[in-house]
Amino acid sequence: MCLTLGLVNARVRAVTDLYLLDASFIFGGAVVLLSGLLSFCVGDTFAMTVFGSFGGFWISWGCLNLDQFGVAQAYADNPEILRNIEGFYLAGWFVFNLIVAVCAVKSTWGLFLLTGFP
Template identity: 40%
Template sequence: MSQIDLEKSHSPVVSHRRLGNPGPLGLFSFASTTFILSLINVQARGVATPNVVVGMAIFVGGLVQLLAGMWEFAVGNTFGATAFSSYGGFWMSYATILIPGSGIIDAYATTPEELPNALGIYLIAWFMFTFMMLIGALRKNVSFIALFAFLAATFALLAAGQFTAKVNITKAGGALGIVTAFIAYYCAVSQLLVREESFFTLPMGDIPKRD
């Protein structure tokens, strides 16, 4: 046996692990943060001040979802990477608005009538982004179509609630947000329950791809 063969025989076998699916992580993070904020928007249990969601928005809806988006790039899923990274940024930016030290809300102290309109503009921008993501989801599956459709409607109603200062419109947006959160939970569980490791799976309503 040659020296080269001898070295090969003693070389450790390196097994390359397949990258896992970051989808469930991103969807669960999005769903949980959306669920909490939406309950506040409908004023569940009399809670109307949204600041309790700041921690969730920074670390779960924000950081964890951003990480999931970066891992989606690694596995070659541009759609998932764009969605998770962008909504991770949304939650971080929303939390920043609510943090007193950021000075964002304080900047409207002398012109408080501008704040609802400013927040409405902020939410409209995310409605536009979500609508474009909805267009991108049309050939994905029924679950994602429903998710982005309800999320777009949620942003539209929340923006309208800010522009009109009508609490009932904001509550309607919160109600749609709760529905959106449960759809996201369903999508997360569906991707988590892989056929090789689960007793059952949940359908996503796949749409046939173009030839």
């Protein structure tokens, strides 16, 4: 998912982010959020926090890019500000992912590789 998001943000081959919405809601959002809830049932609170946050990120990213929420229409007169806001949003998630990756060093290798190499 992160590779796809990076390719869409770089506008590789003129692809827009409309194709990413279904994947962000279903795979990136619901499935990852569900895995966070299942981690809670097992008692792994760190994995619950990581997967719950990542699921929330993908759902919120889909909402930011969905026309029904009106984010793009609010910045229709100045799309550069919208790109700056998206950049700030992704930079904040980068910092969170970096903190989680550092904390995952003491966790399982799978979780560390997930956060270190998305």
